[in-house]
Amino acid sequence: MSAERDILVSDDVRVIIEIVNYVVICGGVSIFGTVANSINIIIFFRQGLKTTMNISFFGLAISDLCGLFLLFWFTIFLNPWVENSQLPLITREFQYLVVGWPYECFSRISNLITAFVAAERCLSITYPLKVKRIITRRRATAVVCCIYGIMFLSLLPEYATSYIDWKFYAPKNDSRLGLVFTKNRKSMEGLVFILNAFLGALSYLLVVMFTAVLMWKLKHNSAWRNKTALYSGEQSLALKRDRKAMSMVLMIASVLVVLSSPSVMCLSVTFIVSDFSILGFYTNIFFTCWSFAFTASSVKSSIDIFLYYKMSSKYRKTFLELFSK
Structure with a gap:
């Protein structure tokens, strides 16, 4: 069987x-992304959290920053050289609970905040002069605080039934820190799986749905695109700014949908094929596929700075002011 595998x-x-994927690409991208999102946080804070867009993008940058910081440590734990070192850790089990689950939590937070921003832009097309009310x-x-709170609470079933403790590690014939489950883990496994599968699918599908609606609205609602001709002065300028903001949101959401697809595909295969798992027959394919999924995810969380700079004149102005000193 091992030969076939x-x-x-x-x-x-x-x-x-x-x-x-992990050491070279994810490691480098996560370092860049951590710096890039730190810059985003500074810029949005300097601009002032006076608009709903800035509030949402500020929350998104914090989530991406935390996720990339965790991803950096994730790549360290999965580095084969660290994995085969004499550290008293079962690295794959240790990162699963200490890094893996928090990273997944922040990834879902980013998805839901992006979905919220896209939903807001959809409303701005339907009710362009009422959306601010x-x-x-x-x-x-x-909304942003609730997204953080709900996603943090979703981790409780996992952390209530698993913890890190000393255990015997057969490959090295010694004791190491690894993953240990409580006695009631079996009774909670169904809830843990369903809850996280539901939240993972929901966060992704909401982004897909609102992105599709936003694309359809921008393409077919020609009446809305011509509304700027019916207004003058501040109203017309506000509508034009909203249209530029929508294009930026659409690009951010589209990038998220594309680069999150590998993770969604891996989760789907895990659900359908029982041997596609850490301990299953296809364990090598499992780890290989997930390495590509994490690589795509690291890129997704790191490139918003380029989209902001290219598509937002206000962001670009603050960026240049920040680095011209």
Whole structure:
């Protein structure tokens, strides 16, 4: 059976792919993304959290920053050299609970905030002069805070039934820190799986749905695009700014949809094929596929700075002011 598995993806090939994807690509991208999102946070804070867009993008930058920081440590734990070192850790089990789950949490937070921003832009097309009364700064702040709170609470079932403790590690014939489950883990496994599968699918599908609606609205609602001709002065300028903001949101959401697809595909295969797992028959393919999924995810969380700079004159102005001193 092991020979058949090696034909699919051998251990040596898996290690090489993981070194390239995790150590080289994800490691470098996560460092860049951490710096880029730190800049985003500074810029949005300097501009002032006076608009719902800035509030949402500020929350998104914090989520991406935390996720990329965790991803950096994730890549360290999955580095084959660290994994085979004499550290008293079962690295894959340790990162699963200490890094993996928090990273997944922040990834979902980013998805839901992006979905909220896209939904807000959809409303601005339908009700261009009323959207500011529908979604106020206070409501936007409340939504972003609720997204963080709900996603953090979703981790409780996992952390209530698993923890890190010393355990015997057969490959090295010693004791190491690894993943240990509580006695009631079996009774909670169904809830943990359903809850996280639901939240993962929901966060992705909401982004897909609102992105599709936004694309359809921008393409077919020609009447809205011509409304600027019916107004003058400040109203016309406001509508033009909203249209530029919508184009930027659409680009950000589209990038998220494309680069999150590998993770969604891996989760779907895990659900359908029981052997596509950490301990299953296709374990090497499992780790190989997820290395590409994490690489795409790291890029997704790191490139918003380019989109902001290219598509937002206000962001570009603040950026140049920040670095011209």
